[in-house]
Amino acid sequence: AQRVTQPEKLLSVFKGAPVELKCNYSYSGSPELFWYVQYSRQRLQLLLRHISRESIKGFTADLNKGETSFHLKKPFAQEEDSAMYYCALSVGTYKYIFGTGTRLKVLA
């Protein structure tokens, strides 16, 4: 079955603390994974994709096929990182499956 699991609904960290948002997937094919972010009152937008191996706004995510994970990390959280984060899996050309989302709250 194709599935994306984000086990944490809410993650609260203090400013300057490290952040890790967990994402696990289930897919028999070659996975293509993304992190999307939704800031308050804004549209969902792409944060990063695993094929780019890039760092955006200090966030990185590494695909671990052995653990079927694609956790999102940032060494030092900032208040403006507070948002809803969705892990997504592209299955085929015309379909994205999203996790249930994790709300990140960065406390001052």
Next chain:
Amino acid sequence: DTAVSQTPKYLVTQMGNDKSIKCEQNLGHDTMYWYKQDSKKFLKIMFSYNNKELIINETVPNRFSPKSPDKAHLNLHINSLELGDSAVYFCASSSTGGTEAFFGQGTRLTVV
């Protein structure tokens, strides 16, 4: 310039009514989607269209009928609205083989 735009942004209507949500993208993409975000923030795909053709219909009740008059538009018509249809509906688009989906701002539908 808004890449993916949906109208209306908010929609409050009574049970049993029929309503439509419009979506337009100016990115030149050939694939468009409708997603439903429920009260628990879970995002679930409803439909996917490629070049005006229906590709994916994720066991959505047939009260929901998408229509794609051209590649740049994918409208969602809902008949006989039910309380459970209350949610935020997101339109999105991407290019075939592209790896990023662009989302509209969402339409918050409230059925009373």
